[in-house]
Amino acid sequence: MEQDGGKITVTIVGGGLVGALSACFFAKRGHKVRLYEYREDIRTAEYARGRSINLAMSVRARAALAVVGLEGALVREHGIPMRARMIHSRNGERRAIPYGTSEQCIYSVGRKYLNEVLLTAAEKNPNVELYFQHKMVGGDLSKGEINVEVEGSKKQMMVKADLVIGADGAFSSVRKQLMKQPLFNYSQTYIEHGYMELCIPPKKSGDFAMEANYLHIWPRGNFMMIALPNQDCSWTVTLFMPFEQFKSLDTPQKLLDFFNHFYPDAVPLIGEDRLVKDFFESKPSPLVSVKCKPYHVGSSAIIIGDAAHAMVPFYGQGMNAGFEDCHIFDNLMTKHKNNLKKALEEFSDYRNPDAEAICNLAMYNYIEMRDLVNHPSFLLRKKFDMFAHWLMPNFWIPLYSSVTFSHMRYSLCIKNREWQDKVLHRSMYFLSFATILGISAVAYKCQDTILNIYTSMIRSAHQYF
Amino acid sequence: MEQDGGKITVTIVGGGLVGALSACFFAKRGHKVRLYEYREDIRTAEYARGRSINLAMSVRARAALAVVGLEGALVREHGIPMRARMIHSRNGERRAIPYGTSEQCIYSVGRKYLNEVLLTAAEKNPNVELYFQHKMVGGDLSKGEINVEVEGSKKQMMVKADLVIGADGAFSSVRKQLMKQPLFNYSQTYIEHGYMELCIPPKKSGDFAMEANYLHIWPRGNFMMIALPNQDCSWTVTLFMPFEQFKSLDTPQKLLDFFNHFYPDAVPLIGEDRLVKDFFESKPSPLVSVKCKPYHVGSSAIIIGDAAHAMVPFYGQGMNAGFEDCHIFDNLMTKHKNNLKKALEEFSDYRNPDAEAICNLAMYNYIEMRDLVNHPSFLLRKKFDMFAHWLMPNFWIPLYSSVTFSHMRYSLCIKNREWQDKVLHRSMYFLSFATILGISAVAYKCQDTILNIYTSMIRSAHQYF
Numbered sequence: 002m003e004q005d006g007g008k009i010t011v012t013i014v015g016g017g018l019v020g021a022l023s024a025c026f027f028a029k030r031g032h033k034v035r036l037y038e039y040r041e042d043i044r045t046a047e048y049a050r051g052r053s054i055n056l057a058m059s060v061r062a063r064a065a066l067a068v069v070g071l072e073g074a075l076v077r078e079h080g081i082p083m084r085a086r087m088i089h090s091r092n093g094e095r096r097a098i099p100y101g102t103s104e105q106c107i108y109s110v111g112r113k114y115l116n117e118v119l120l121t122a123a124e125k126n127p128n129v130e131l132y133f134q135h136k137m138v139g140g141d142l143s144k145g146e147i148n149v150e151v152e153g154s155k156k157q158m159m160v161k162a163d164l165v166i167g168a169d170g171a172f173s174s175v176r177k178q179l180m181k182q183p184l185f186n187y188s189q190t191y192i193e194h195g196y197m198e199l200c201i202p203p204k205k206s207g208d209f210a211m212e213a214n215y216l217h218i219w220p221r222g223n224f225m226m227i228a229l230p231n232q233d234c235s236w237t238v239t240l241f242m243p244f245e246q247f248k249s250l251d252t253p254q255k256l257l258d259f260f261n262h263f264y265p266d267a268v269p270l271i272g273e274d275r276l277v278k279d280f281f282e283s284k285p286s287p288l289v290s291v292k293c294k295p296y297h298v299g300s301s302a303i304i305i306g307d308a309a310h311a312m313v314p315f316y317g318q319g320m321n322a323g324f325e326d327c328h329i330f331d332n333l334m335t336k337h338k339n340n341l342k343k344a345l346e347e348f349s350d351y352r353n354p355d356a357e358a359i360c361n362l363a364m365y366n367y368i369e370m371r372d373l374v375n376h377p378s379f380l381l382r383k384k385f386d387m388f389a390h391w392l393m394p395n396f397w398i399p400l401y402s403s404v405t406f407s408h409m410r411y412s413l414c415i416k417n418r419e420w421q422d423k424v425l426h427r428s429m430y431f432l433s434f435a436t437i438l439g440i441s442a443v444a445y446k447c448q449d450t451i452l453n454i455y456t457s458m459i460r461s462a463h464q465y466f
Numbered sequence: 467m468e469q470d471g472g473k474i475t476v477t478i479v480g481g482g483l484v485g486a487l488s489a490c491f492f493a494k495r496g497h498k499v500r501l502y503e504y505r506e507d508i509r510t511a512e513y514a515r516g517r518s519i520n521l522a523m524s525v526r527a528r529a530a531l532a533v534v535g536l537e538g539a540l541v542r543e544h545g546i547p548m549r550a551r552m553i554h555s556r557n558g559e560r561r562a563i564p565y566g567t568s569e570q571c572i573y574s575v576g577r578k579y580l581n582e583v584l585l586t587a588a589e590k591n592p593n594v595e596l597y598f599q600h601k602m603v604g605g606d607l608s609k610g611e612i613n614v615e616v617e618g619s620k621k622q623m624m625v626k627a628d629l630v631i632g633a634d635g636a637f638s639s640v641r642k643q644l645m646k647q648p649l650f651n652y653s654q655t656y657i658e659h660g661y662m663e664l665c666i667p668p669k670k671s672g673d674f675a676m677e678a679n680y681l682h683i684w685p686r687g688n689f690m691m692i693a694l695p696n697q698d699c700s701w702t703v704t705l706f707m708p709f710e711q712f713k714s715l716d717t718p719q720k721l722l723d724f725f726n727h728f729y730p731d732a733v734p735l736i737g738e739d740r741l742v743k744d745f746f747e748s749k750p751s752p753l754v755s756v757k758c759k760p761y762h763v764g765s766s767a768i769i770i771g772d773a774a775h776a777m778v779p780f781y782g783q784g785m786n787a788g789f790e791d792c793h794i795f796d797n798l799m800t801k802h803k804n805n806l807k808k809a810l811e812e813f814s815d816y817r818n819p820d821a822e823a824i825c826n827l828a829m830y831n832y833i834e835m836r837d838l839v840n841h842p843s844f845l846l847r848k849k850f851d852m853f854a855h856w857l858m859p860n861f862w863i864p865l866y867s868s869v870t871f872s873h874m875r876y877s878l879c880i881k882n883r884e885w886q887d888k889v890l891h892r893s894m895y896f897l898s899f900a901t902i903l904g905i906s907a908v909a910y911k912c913q914d915t916i917l918n919i920y921t922s923m924i925r926s927a928h929q930y931f
Binding site: 183184185186187188189190191287441 | 648649650651652653654655656752906
């Protein structure tokens with residue numbers, strides 16, 4: 002249904018971070034929202050262990066939260082700023098690599114807390130109704146219809162709205178319906194690594210057991226471990242490695258030998274008993290990257306967040322991109338005066354290249370974080386980028402900064418980096434060529450000719466950048 | 467079930483080209499085969515128009531057919547050899563570009579005829595039972611079970627075998643079951659072009675209206691038309707262009723104007739009336755490229771052919787790759803003495819990089835056929851490759867020849883081409899450098915120094931190739 006300025010009804014599938022935020026956005030516009038989540042209410046449920054990676058909040062998520070008035074409560078009051086990566090070597094050495102300038106940082110925020118605040122904020126608005134333990138089991142998206150089954154009962158009911166929003170994550174039921182559309186492009190790629198969450202408890206004094214304002218990384222080539230600080234001064238530790246390797250650690254002794262060899266400084270912080278207990282009580286979870294196109298069906302359904310573009314967690318942008326989806330869609334609703342057809346079409350076209358770009362960047366960072374971060378050439382480039390950025394802050398924006406500290410379209414972040422690589426590559430080329438010419442000039446005593454070549458090189462250099 | 471040397475039961479889903487050939491292979495080994503096809507028997511059905519692209523048979527399919535004793539009947543007696551592409555320019559000029567040496571050719575074979583011969587050959591073997599209008603509607607592949615529904619009835623029956631083979635094409639029902647497996651990688655990509663089949667009838671004399679032993683191509687940049695000869699001296703013409711462009715030709719006049727502008731020499735051959743009739747009676751069909759991994763479930767199910775790796779038809783390798791799947795799987799059954807677990811695992815691991823390689827090559831050829839084929843640099847490279855191949859037939863095998871006229875693994879065909887590109891690129895680089903040095907030597911009168919550099923360059927050149 003296309004409405005010009007009028008109010009519409011919205012069904013949101015999924016009450017995770019993006020679904021809950023989306024409810025806030027639509028309710029704020031005065032639309033009527035019904036949200037269906039198949040799990041129980043996270044605010045009253047037991048603590049859901051093993052679901053907290055990827056919550057490093059940066060400017061994209063913050064900007065979206067600011068629109069619905071939640072940035073202060075969630076980020077400035079609750080988030081723990083992380084200003085740098087802290088790289089742990091096997092020999093116990095640590096080295097900080099800043100994320101950006103001294104003012105820039107990302108924020109560690111607990112997934113559960115964030116989800117709770119968003120659900121409560123949504124529920125406060127009289128336009129919003131939340132239904133937990135209601136599972137989508139089918140529907141006809143082209144008519145804005147979904148079928149919902151209440152947990153425990155076998156009874157289904159049909160829910161109809163002007164717009165269905167699929168914010169139901171990487172294994173989205175709404176997307177499954179989209180897959181029946183003709184010409185729907187889709188890919189799902191599992192990486193060979195799984196992840197498992199462990200925990201570093203607070204010190205006896207109640208303080209953090211490591212320096213708090215860092216994202217700690219133990220890069221080990223083909224595998225790695227990271228740790229993010231929590232409000233209660235504990236750390237959520239995440240171990241990433243190939244499933245095969247998880248499988249090979251099949252006795253407590255093997256596990257401890259492995260940890261003492263690769264993460265010796267972490268063992269006393271986690272505690273041997275807790276390490277063994279947590280490791281053998283859990284199973285590694287898979288990591289999937291999902292791309293698809295288009296995101297919408299006619300003027301009646303759209304997928305956002307992980308449902309549209311699940312990514313591996315190595316750029317810390319999964320939630321940021323999902324929140325930015327809500328923000329962008331809100332702007333499009335304003336731009337197109339609530340004309341759903343136009344807003345949905347533009348969202349698909351505009352957002353797809355950016356979503357695919359950040360999926361690709363996250364996959365690339367999967368290698369960077371566990372391996373490259375240890376290479377001198379990587380560190381040299383980081384230093385050069387920081388220096389150039391300090392010298393020309395608006396002209397030379399390093400890739401990480403453009404993704405994390407700017408609102409530049411993700412696809413442009415990649416193009417910007419490609420342009421930087423080209424400039425650097427050609428500068429090297431020019432420099433080498435000039436050096437060879439210089440040496441030739443001295444050797445063959447024909448400085449005048451060479452000087453002429455230099456002059457014309459410099460004159461024409463601008464063409465190459 | 468793992469059997470060493472024993473006989474097994476096989477369920478094949480899909481009675482198209484690959485399913486029927488697969489039945490021949492398994493029956494020949496003495497296994498018991500039941501094949502289920504959801505369409506009616508193609509041998510008694512009305513002519514299925516619009517399903518004949520991609521049947522250019524080359525050595526991979528021929529080798530597979532030879533094993534089951536069908537190569538003679540199908541290729542040498544029935545196929546029409548095509549020795550070159552015949553490129554039609556807009557101004558009526560034609561130019562032949564050979565596929566390989568003067569002895570090499572590909573064969574145009576009718577899909578319907580081929581399918582009929584394969585089904586009949588399979589049925590002749592007492593080990594094979596064929597069931598048409600039986601549709602797979604689900605199942606548990608890990609137990610070798612599929613559920614089958616007979617057309618017209620709502621009754622389902624469960625069929626159990628040691629091995630389920632999914633040879634049910636690009637939209638495979640068996641693959642849909644595989645998608646439920648954890649860690650299953652999958653992608654489906656539709657291109658923005660659709661295709662539509664037209665027809666050039668025989669001349670009144672009963673002869674071919676164009677030179678028979680060619681694959682005719684009308685490349686027009688962003689779209690193209692091709693024609694393959696049929697046994698009855700007609701031509702199957704296939705028009706490839708963006709769906710938008712199909713849509714824009716919405717009146718007979720627009721269609722004729724378009725054809726007279728872009729394919730003037732084809733209009734009198736097709737006939738204006740027939741062109742208008744066929745065009746407006748059909749709808750363009752989509753083209754999809756499918757990649758996935760792994761191809762098997764435990765020791766009880768596998769997908770082959772388009773079900774595992776549907777590709778766009780621009781390399782003419784869809785059927786060739788599918789038949790090669792049957793051939794490779796047969797060899798693996800021999801190698802592993804009918805141990806299904808080992809054969810299935812090795813098939814997945816070994817075949818996946820090759821299947822993805824030919825999917826990528828087909829996608830690349832989508833650009834080459836409609837556009838590059840008109841570029842001087844493309845033609846120059848083709849000529850160079852042909853010359854180098856003539857000079858060193860075992861050392862320098864052009865990409866097209868390695869794919870079409872050899873049994874080289876598809877993934878190696880790409881690596882081989884990359885190596886050739888590197889050699890050519892570096893040769894150019896060396897040549898340019900040597901020329902500059904030569905000129906410098908004359909200019910600065912220091913021939914001796916330069917001669918020394920030359921000598922050491924040549925000495926170290928082998929390192930770079």
